Amino acid sequence: MNSDSKKRDGQFVEVEKLRRADTALRRAAEREGAAADVRIPHNFTYAVMSKIDDITVRRHRMLGVFDTVALVVLGVVGVLAVGYVLYRSSVLEGLKSVLAADLNIFKVGLSRPDILIPACVCAAFFLVLNRILQKIK
Amino acid sequence: MSGCDSEERRLLARVLNGHADDFAYFVDKYGREVFCMVARLVAVQADAEDISQEVFVKAFSKLGSNDAGRASFSTWIGRIAYNEAVSFLRRERKMLIADEDEALLNDVPDNAVNEVLASDNEELLRLVDLAVGQLQPQDKTLVRLFYYENRPLEEIAYIVGLKAGNVATRLCRIRKKLYLKVKALQNEQR
Numbered sequence: 001m002n003s004d005s006k007k008r009d010g011q012f013v014e015v016e017k018l019r020r021a022d023t024a025l026r027r028a029a030e031r032e033g034a035a036a037d038v039r040i041p042h043n044f045t046y047a048v049m050s051k052i053d054d055i056t057v058r059r060h061r062m063l064g065v066f067d068t069v070a071l072v073v074l075g076v077v078g079v080l081a082v083g084y085v086l087y088r089s090s091v092l093e094g095l096k097s098v099l100a101a102d103l104n105i106f107k108v109g110l111s112r113p114d115i116l117i118p119a120c121v122c123a124a125f126f127l128v129l130n131r132i133l134q135k136i137k
Numbered sequence: 138m139s140g141c142d143s144e145e146r147r148l149l150a151r152v153l154n155g156h157a158d159d160f161a162y163f164v165d166k167y168g169r170e171v172f173c174m175v176a177r178l179v180a181v182q183a184d185a186e187d188i189s190q191e192v193f194v195k196a197f198s199k200l201g202s203n204d205a206g207r208a209s210f211s212t213w214i215g216r217i218a219y220n221e222a223v224s225f226l227r228r229e230r231k232m233l234i235a236d237e238d239e240a241l242l243n244d245v246p247d248n249a250v251n252e253v254l255a256s257d258n259e260e261l262l263r264l265v266d267l268a269v270g271q272l273q274p275q276d277k278t279l280v281r282l283f284y285y286e287n288r289p290l291e292e293i294a295y296i297v298g299l300k301a302g303n304v305a306t307r308l309c310r311i312r313k314k315l316y317l318k319v320k321a322l323q324n325e326q327r
Contacts, residue, residue, distance in 0.1 A: 012290055015305040018312070019283060022254040024262050025315065028269040029284035032277065040172045041186055045164045048193045055194065056157045 067133050075126050082125070083118075145210060153201055164193050167211060171218045177281065178222035178274045188225055192218045208295055212288075215296045219278065226274070245313040253316050261319070268318035276311045283308060 019026070041047075151159045171192050176185035196214050208216070253261060269280060275297075282293045294301040 011302065011305050015290065015308055018254075018308070019287070021251065022284065022312070024256050024258075024265040025254045025269070025280070025312070026284045027262060028266040029280050031266055032269050033281050033285035038173060038176045038182070038185075040169045044168050044172070044186070044189070045161055048164045048168075048190050049158070049161050051190060051194045052157055052160060052197050055198065 071126070071129055071133060074129060075122075078125055078129070079122050082121070149200065149210075152197075157197070160193075160197055163196075163210060163214075167214050168193070170211065171214055174215060174218045174278065175222045178219070178278060179225055180274070184225065188221050189218070192221050195221070208292070212292050212295055216298065219296050220298065223275065241317065242310055242313045245316055250312050250316040253319055254312055264319045264322045265315060267322055268315045271318055272311065272314065276307075276314070279304065279307060280311060 145163075148159045148162050168189070172185060172189045175188045175192065176182065179185050179188060192214065196217055199217075254265065256262070256265075269277065272280065279293065279297065282288045282296065283290075288296075290301040290304050294304045297304065299307070
């Protein structure tokens with residue numbers, strides 16, 4: 001123990017002794033303390049909890065907005081990434097041709113499955129992502 | 138929180154898990170304590186009410202923070218209450234300037250202070266009572282926490298945001314201030 005901490009401990013002991021020794025001051029503090037024990041407003045808890053409810057609702061709203069934004073961003077990125085991988089893949093030649101046709105949707109006349117398959121893939125992706133985000137929340 | 142009982146710990150965990158309604162237990166239990174501390178510092182009842190509400194809202198927002206785990210809920214919320222009230226006084230420029238000359242305090246002999254503050258003489262008791270009433274709000278808070286609520290120095294230090302050594306020093310200075318006030322009151326009466 002160095003001299004500073006010894007000195008500090010000594011000071012604490014001295015001050016702790018005062019707590020008992022200062023009779024007049026303790027009595028005055030007790031009187032002052034009792035006088036300051038003002039009555040709390042009857043609707044205090046209700047007022048505080050209303051404010052806390054507001055905060056909670058605001059927090060949930062913000063989380064909802066973040067969720068939606070995250071969902072959209074992830075969805076777009078995901079679809080683009082999957083599309084790109086499939087398009088570049090030599091293994092999935094069939095899908096590649098479908099996606100190639102999909103990219104030329106406005107140029108070439110496409111059959112219904114040519115449009116519906118990628119659309120279903122996108123819808124399924126969004127649904128799964130939505131469920132995952134809801135579980136996380 | 139380290140100093141909480143098991144029921145409080147359980148409720149705190151529930152609040153942190155999204156059951157905000159359970160926080161009402163803490164508002165009910167500690168509302169009066171917080172309100173009294175704030176009211177003593179800011180004096181105006183309406184201000185005290187607004188600040189006390191903000192104290193609990195702030196506590197709710199900070200519940201998961203590291204700071205919340207350092208002390209019991211009572212001490213932790215006391216610290217928030219003190220800080221909020223002092224910030225309010227600063228904003229409203231109601232902080233009082235030091236009311237005693239520093240040099241004057243250094244000249245006060247310790248044994249004379251001990252004699253007055255340890256006295257059980259009725260007249261001195263009355264004068265000490267008056268002198269405590271004249272103290273600055275922050276000094277009154279320290280006196281109350283130490284002599285009335287019997288809190289340990291470390292806990293008081295945590296509440297008022299000082300080191301325990303500084304609290305001890307401030308208490309010694311407050312005693313000297315009180316001595317000077319008692320002497321001044323005695324002189325007025327003569």
